[in-house]
Amino acid sequence: MEDKKEVSFDDLTPLKYANVGDRREYYHREVLKQSCENITDDPNAKVSPETGFITVSYHPRDHDICSQYEKQSTIYELPLSPSIITLTKCQETGRDIVKKSMLKDKLMSDDMVKAAENECCVHSYMSHENVIKLHNYSEDETEFALHMEYANKSRYLQELIYDHHTPIEEEQELQIYALDLIQGLNHIHNQGIIHCDLKLDNMLAHQEEDDEIPIIKICDFGLSHVIDPQLGNKAIKKNTIGTWGYIAPECANNTHIGREIDIWSLGLTLYEMAVAYKPTQVKGYEYGQGELPFRKRDWRNRSTELQDLIKACLEVDPEKRITVTDALQHPYFTTEV
Ligand SMILES: Nc1ncnc2c1ncn2[C@@H]1O[C@H](COP(=O)(O)OP(=O)(O)OP(=O)(O)O)[C@@H](O)[C@H]1O
Ligand SMILES: [Mg+2]
Numbered sequence: 514m515e516d517k518k519e520v521s522f523d524d525l526t527p528l529k530y531a532n533v534g535d536r537r538e539y540y541h542r543e544v545l546k547q548s549c550e551n552i553t554d555d556p557n558a559k560v561s562p563e564t565g566f567i568t569v570s571y572h573p574r575d576h577d578i579c580s581q582y583e584k585q586s587t588i589y590e591l592p593l594s595p596s597i598i599t600l601t602k603c604q605e606t607g608r609d610i611v612k613k614s615m616l617k618d619k620l621m622s623d624d625m626v627k628a629a630e631n632e633c634c635v636h637s638y639m640s641h642e643n644v645i646k647l648h649n650y651s652e653d654e655t656e657f658a659l660h661m662e663y664a665n666k667s668r669y670l671q672e673l674i675y676d677h678h679t680p681i682e683e684e685q686e687l688q689i690y691a692l693d694l695i696q697g698l699n700h701i702h703n704q705g706i707i708h709c710d711l712k713l714d715n716m717l718a719h720q721e722e723d724d725e726i727p728i729i730k731i732c733d734f735g736l737s738h739v740i741d742p743q744l745g746n747k748a749i750k751k752n753t754i755g756t757w758g759y760i761a762p763e764c765a766n767n768t769h770i771g772r773e774i775d776i777w778s779l780g781l782t783l784y785e786m787a788v789a790y791k792p793t794q795v796k797g798y799e800y801g802q803g804e805l806p807f808r809k810r811d812w813r814n815r816s817t818e819l820q821d822l823i824k825a826c827l828e829v830d831p832e833k834r835i836t837v838t839d840a841l842q843h844p845y846f847t848t849e850v
Contacts, residue, residue, distance in 0.1 A: 537689050537728075564742040566705025567638045568656075571630045576651040579658050580611055588667070595619035596735075600663060610648065615657040624752055628735060629657045643697030645717060645732040661804035662719075663784035666727050669718035669784070680789040684816060686726055691783055691822075692846060693729040695808075698779060699837045701731065702772045707748055709736040709770070712759045713785065738770060747771045753838070758791060762801035763831050776840070780826025787815055787823070791801040801829050803806055817846035 559568045563845045588611065589598035597614045633650040636659065640646065646662040649690075670690075673679050688720035694716065708715075710733060718727035724752040736755065738748035747769040754764055761777035764770060766777050784792055788811045792798055795806040805827055807820055822845040825835035835843070 522600075522715060534572070537692070548823060561742075564705065565703075566740065566742065569631075569634045569638065569739050571634045573633065574651045576653040576658065578649055578651050578660070579612070582612060582660060584612075585609075591620075595625070601660075602644060609663040611661050611663045613659040613661065615659075617655055617657070626729075628753070630749070631737065632733075632735045633657060633659060635737045635739065638704055639701065639734075640707075641697055641700035643693045643730055644700060645730045657715075661732075662730075664717035664719040664730055664732070666720050667717040669720075669727055670713050670716055670729070674789045678789045680811075681786045682814075684814075684819075687783075687786055687819070687845065689726060690729050690786060692841075694731065694779060694782070695767045695837060695840050697731040699841060700773055702837050705740045705742075706734070707740060707753055707770060707772050708734065708775050708778075709737045709738055710756055710759075711775050711782060712756050713782060714756075716782065717789065740772070744769060758793070761831065762829055764811055772837070774832045776826050776837065777831075777836050779840075780823050783819070783826065784823050787819060788812070816845065818843070818848055821845065 545843050560566070561568050581604050583604055584599045585602055587597065587599050589596070595615045595617075597616065598616070599612045601610050601612050602608070603610045615632075617626070620626050620629060633647075636645075636647040637650060645664060648660045648662070650657065650659045652658065673681070681690065693710075698708070698711070708731065711731070715731060715733040717730050717732050719730060720727035736751075736753055738751065740746050740748050748771075750764065750768055750770045754760065754770070755778065759778040761774040764774060781791065783804075788808075792806055793800050795808060798806045805824055812820065822835070822840065822843045825843070826840070828834040
């Protein structure tokens with residue numbers, strides 16, 4: 514069942530970031546990838562020798578697997594949403610596990626059903642500490658059921674930023690969250706996937722007792738697209754893409770999308786984490802047009818490197834936008850403050 518394979522970090526040297534100190538260790542994921550023959554738990558997962566990307570295919574488990582998880586409480590349920598998120602307990606291991614049910618009677622079109630299947634198989638190919646781990650998925654005539662890792666402080670960032678309009682004030686803390694997200698996104702992109710819905714709602718926090726600050730994990734592959742190497746590493750844009758306010762400007766007109774659109778959304782989230790509002794909320798700034806606004810009173814305690822990284826993510830021309838690999842080497846992380 515869950516967590517069959519422990520990933521070994523033995524041969525790896527942690528990456529050192531100037532300001533993170535001992536609060537978090539990061540590893541070079543490419544090295545890790547090469548050191549693991551099969552990065553996912555899915556026996557059907559295949560890595561294409563030409564592209565290095567995982568080829569995605571849908572292999573649900575027997576739906577009886579759901580009986581191994583005992584319902585504890587409902588975490589998330591909205592009247593119009595097909596998704597219900599519940600906290601369960603795995604009877605075999607005693608561990609807290611989240612079940613995401615996608616109710617078939619609320620999936621109104623064939624495209625939505627296909628998107629649910631796509632979510633299951635794409636998510637199951639993820640294996641990284643900054644991405645919520647999916648343990649198994651199944652379906653019956655009423656629902657798709659996904660069992661996954663539980664993030665025990667899931668709404669931490671949303672509560673702070675959306676509910677209390679409070680930015681992440683401590684620079685080192687913000688830097689760690691930014692690294693968590695970029696590391697997770699690097700893994701997603703390396704698997705040949707564009708997430709397509711990065712936003713605070715899909716960035717969950719988890720904190721163990723001795724952790725000073727929570728770790729951030731990316732969730733929700735409901736809108737994800739699989740990159741096609743034949744299309745120059747792009748994907749054909751599906752009907753539903755992203756969430757208003759986080760969508761890269763090129764999505765409006767282009768029929769094909771690339772990994773760059775996730776970087777745009779990442780830039781927006783970093784901006785929100787730094788000041789607790791979106792750039793479009795600054796008077797005079799229009800979405801994707803003109804200089805990005807950095808109001809002096811909100812940015813005076815922020816490093817210029819952070820502004821520079823955000824500007825590089827929110828570059829309007831997708832060709833010139835920073836990539837996740839370059840973001841990991843950005844002076845915001847490597848310059849000592
Ligand atoms: N693994 C998890 N651990 C803890 N909370 C979770 C987990 N997965 C989801 N949640 C909570 O449930 C919310 C909705 O989950 P998710 O983003 O997967 O659903 P969704 O498909 O976006 O739903 P909708 O279609 O209504 O937007 C998350 O924002 C989070 O608050
Ligand atoms: Mg979501």
